[in-house]
Amino acid sequence: MGPGSSRAxxxxxxxxxxxxxxxxxIDSHFPHVSVxxxxxxxxLGPRPGGMYIDGTLGAGGHATRVLELSAPDGRLLGLDADPxxxxxARARLAPFDDRAVLAHSNYRYLRDVAAEHxxxxxxxxxxxxxxxxxxxxxxxRGFSFRRDEPLDMRFDPxxxxxxxxxxxxxxxxxxxxxxxxxxxEHASRRIARAIKRSxxxxxxxxxxxxxxxxxxxxxxxxxxxxxxxxxxxxxLVNDELGALRDGLxxxxxxxxxxxxxxxxxxxxxxxxxxxxxxxxxSTDCICPPRQPVCTCGHTPALRLPSRKAGKPERDEAQAxxxxxxxxxxxxEKL
Numbered sequence: 001m002g003p004g005s006s007r008a009x010x011x012x013x014x015x016x017x018x019x020x021x022x023x024x025x026i027d028s029h030f031p032h033v034s035v036x037x038x039x040x041x042x043x044l045g046p047r048p049g050g051m052y053i054d055g056t057l058g059a060g061g062h063a064t065r066v067l068e069l070s071a072p073d074g075r076l077l078g079l080d081a082d083p084x085x086x087x088x089a090r091a092r093l094a095p096f097d098d099r100a101v102l103a104h105s106n107y108r109y110l111r112d113v114a115a116e117h118x119x120x121x122x123x124x125x126x127x128x129x130x131x132x133x134x135x136x137x138x139x140x141r142g143f144s145f146r147r148d149e150p151l152d153m154r155f156d157p158x159x160x161x162x163x164x165x166x167x168x169x170x171x172x173x174x175x176x177x178x179x180x181x182x183x184x185e186h187a188s189r190r191i192a193r194a195i196k197r198s199x200x201x202x203x204x205x206x207x208x209x210x211x212x213x214x215x216x217x218x219x220x221x222x223x224x225x226x227x228x229x230x231x232x233x234x235x236l237v238n239d240e241l242g243a244l245r246d247g248l249x250x251x252x253x254x255x256x257x258x259x260x261x262x263x264x265x266x267x268x269x270x271x272x273x274x275x276x277x278x279x280x281x282s283t284d285c286i287c288p289p290r291q292p293v294c295t296c297g298h299t300p301a302l303r304l305p306s307r308k309a310g311k312p313e314r315d316e317a318q319a320x321x322x323x324x325x326x327x328x329x330x331x332e333k334l
Contacts, residue, residue: 019247033089035062035323036264039310041226043262043330044124053105053114053254054078054123055107055247058088058132066126067096075099077119081106081156081238086135106156108246114254121256127247130266131234133322143234145226147264148206153237164203172196182241182269183232191229205230231267244270246323248277252301261302262330271309271327278304278331302331 009154034040042064044067046052054063057078067076074178076099080086083104093100104112107127114120139150142163153163167175176192179185194215195202202208209226216225235241251261265271281302285294310328317324 011166020229024117032299033320033323034059034065035316035320035326036214036312036328037061037065037086039063039328040126040128040262040264041069043305043310043328044126044260045124046074048072048074050074050123051119051121051249052126053119053122054126055110055112055251056126056128057089057102058078058085058128059134060092062126062128063089063100064096066124067093067099075101075119077114077117077122078102079107079113080104081111082135082155083101083158084139085132085291088134103225104156106243108243108250110247111250111253120254120309122259122263123256124260125251125255126262126264127244127251129244129270131241142205143230145205145212145224145230148204151203151205151208153234155238160237163237164201164239166233167195167202167208174315178236179229179232181232182235183228183230184268185228185232187216235269241269241273244273245277248274252281252333257333259333260330260331262328264326265327265329266322271329274329275309278302279307282331301334303334304331306330 008105044066046066048070050070052066052070052074054066054076055062057080058246060078063078067074070076070118071205078089078093078100080089081104086102086104092100093102094289102112103116103117110125114122131143135155137142140149141154142149143153151162151164151167154160161169164329170178172192175196177188179191180188185191191212194211198211200207202211208229211227212225212226218225248263255261263274265274282300282304284298284300285296286298287296289295310330311324312323
């Protein structure tokens with residue numbers, strides 16, 4: 001589940017509870033399928049008595065498996081910027097009682113939340129990035145271009161500016177740059193021009209999808225023409241790449257020596273950041289390649305079991321098409 005720009009209590013972390021209690025506003029039995037479930041949990045290596053952190057809790061699929069494998073006394077701290085997702089996870093994790101501690105927080109603040117609740121040092125940290133199928137299929141925040149909903153796109157609807165507000169505030173050039181950089185969309189200038197010159201303010205996902213499709217000359221192939229534009233705006237609104245950089249550093253800081261980090265990414269921008277971070281933190285020298293003498297003084301903090309990313313098996317990719325782009329990278333703290 002994605003990081004969002006949630007800034008609950010003290011701009012860092014919000015209400016914390018165990019896996020028991022509180023009402024669920026959404027069906028807690030929503031059939032959300034955790035991607036690379038067994039592979040990610042295996043990378044963490046849960047054991048009895050261990051302390052684990054799920055920085056992107058979502059519906060609690062990965063967390064459930066970690067708690068099962070760390071029984072009878074392993075504990076898990078779960079963070080999510082999305083309060084609706086926390087409701088679902090809270091109900092799902094209720095059987096684990098006080099072994100599961102939940103916090104409404106962006107995982108970029110993982111270091112502070114973990115310290116506050118006694119999860120430092122941790123034995124493992126999991127980050128499952130991006131947009132969940134719940135948010136795409138059930139939430140009415142404009143994540144999907146297949147329905148006409150308010151153009152919000154915030155993981156935490158209580159904090160920050162919506163996508164509609166962001167579009168209104170940006171210039172045409174700024175919007176084009178966002179669509180190009182975060183959506184890797186080559187028609188970004190054409191799309192930005194159409195959006196900014198729309199006769200009416202763009203306030204719904206349906207409006208935006210129609211404008212982008214029109215600018216692109218209609219649908220071509222299996223990918224909707226608005227896919228990359230929606231991705232770009234979602235990343236912008238939730239500062240996903242900035243949160244990822246902060247969260248990766250925080251995760252390494254809270255791990256004990258021998259503790260493990262597992263990260264699941266879903267698009268190239270995320271995976272590029274994760275891959276580079278793990279490469280740098282597992283290398284002695286990070287000076288520019290052409291520099292003749294090392295001056296960085298860098299020492300590695302991580303060991304990589306493999307430099308290759310794990311991918312879903314064919315059966316999982318066929319059963320869940322959204323898993324096809326998933327990449328799992330793991331590391332162990334030295």
